[in-house]
Amino acid sequence: MSQMLLNALLLAWRAIRRNLMRSFLTVLGIVIGVGAVITMVTLGNGATLMVSNQISSLGSNLLILRPGQQLGPGRDSAGAPNFKFADVEAIQNQVPALKAVAPVVGSKVTLVAGNQNWSSQVSGTTNDYFIAGNWNIAAGRQFEPEEETVGKAVCVIGATVKKQLFPRESPLGAELRVKNFSCEVIGLLAAKGQGAMGQDQDDVVLMPVRTAQRRLTGNQDVSTLMLSLRDGVAADPAMEQIRRLMRERRKLSDNEDDNFNVMDTKQIAQTLSGTIRTMTGLLGAVAAVSLLVGGIGIMNIMLVSVTERTREIGIRLAIGALEHEVLLQFLIEAVVLSALGGLIGIAFAFVTCLGLTTLMNIPFLFNPGINLLAFGFSALIGIVFGYMPARRAASLDPIVALRYE
């Protein structure tokens, strides 16, 4: 009996080999479908891992306070008021678990230095920002207390800004034109590289918060607070304390929801990973449709092939092939084809993922689960879509089939 099965496999293999080009075209749909599914899922996994890695590299002790309900999908920040500088001081004074409280206000602004110009994120903040954001000063210095209180036009620039505007000379002491005012460069940040969302973290200009409020945003608002916990302090009680303080300061009654949110890096990572997972799922589903289309392609070509091979089927039946043997042969042909397509698709996806992850600078996570799933699914497609053509081949009348021209 196993010899019978072996022979059926051999018969199917010989039929595939006889029409190599057509066989290849038949499986192309499966190859692309399987390749697309695996590539999407692998890239999605890699991106998720990269995001959570980078966010945890920010430090496990970072909290972010923003107006509005939550980050990510369904976010409702409309109408939620920004913070005031008084909020910053209140948190500083009343939450002892924090070692740094950095307000952030800012916008994307065009910078000019000499005959160069560059557009960059300009943030107004305090010296606490260097602690909360894990920044080191590569050259120069931080803000002086007096610069912070009066809002002097001084700034610390990131490595990318230096590269774009001061490619050769030292930027320290140079004049940087920010929108419509001139600013003295007093410090240069150590380079950090790419951020969690693929953005360039070094493309920043920092200045005292009062300077930014007065000259850029024109109001007293603070849009974000970056908070850094003292070492060894648990995040949850501190977050709860901040939440209560903010509810009190914003005069929210008991039946009102928070109109701000405070998240630690773990939650941020989860929210972002959740978003990426949704995208991955979506793209994977689109790719799965192409796999289905590939299956229909197999059925189509197998049906044509049955018609074209009518005479051959007649010969097989005349020399004693049973109906179920012809059925089995065509079914095996379809399964071998689609499984072969699956294997080529896996190899194709492997190479594509290797290239794309290198290009996009995300880790390559080989996921055996999705590879097995895609392969199993492609074989299943062979059975499902191969059955109808196989049934048709097996039910041919040998006399009619032999006479078929």
Next chain:
Amino acid sequence: MNDSASAPLISLRQVVKTYGTGTAAFRALNGVDLDIREGEFVAIMGPSGSGKSTALNILGCLDAPTSGAYYFRDIRVDELTRNQRALLRRQFLGFVFQGFNLLARTSAQENVELPLLYRGEDTAHRHEASRRALAQVGLDGWEHHTPGELSGGQQQRVAIARAIVTQPLVLLADEPTGNLDSKRGHEIMELLVSLNREHGITIIMVTHEPDMAAYASRTVRFVDGSVDSDTRREAA
């Protein structure tokens, strides 16, 4: 012949074959009685439409009679299912066609192996048997050529090798020389005669060429769906 007293290998009794129904019905066979003994070489002749091809299809178990009885040894073939007839063909019969009907782009050896694959034979036995069958038809050294690389006569030899590789009791040939020139045709007939004489294979051949029919030991002539004449000739 020593088996003249024993029961015939094949018996048709009042076999009728009708195609279509109602007024469009056409009786291709109209009550045929025919006995064929083991070791005979029978040529079936007759004008087109006389029912000779229908008779061959029924004798070859490719088709079932509408009524009447067909005994193969002691098996009632007319009562068998489609699959049972296929098993009977696989076990006892070999086919040679006018158009050779080899699988294209497939080597001679793989073509000859085909019936053995359906019998579930293992690789070693398949190779041995197919080489032996090809040698028997004079195609030593042509095992790996595909039909496209062989002449018509050689292709028909491959087809004969495929028919005899299972060592069948009966070889059914439908105009085996119809697509060949007369020189190749005579060579094929000599091959069939030698298979009949030396290996005792019963041969039933449909032909419309009298000089091919002359190789047979018996000629059955069909006219209008019935046996018109049945002549035996003592082998030379």
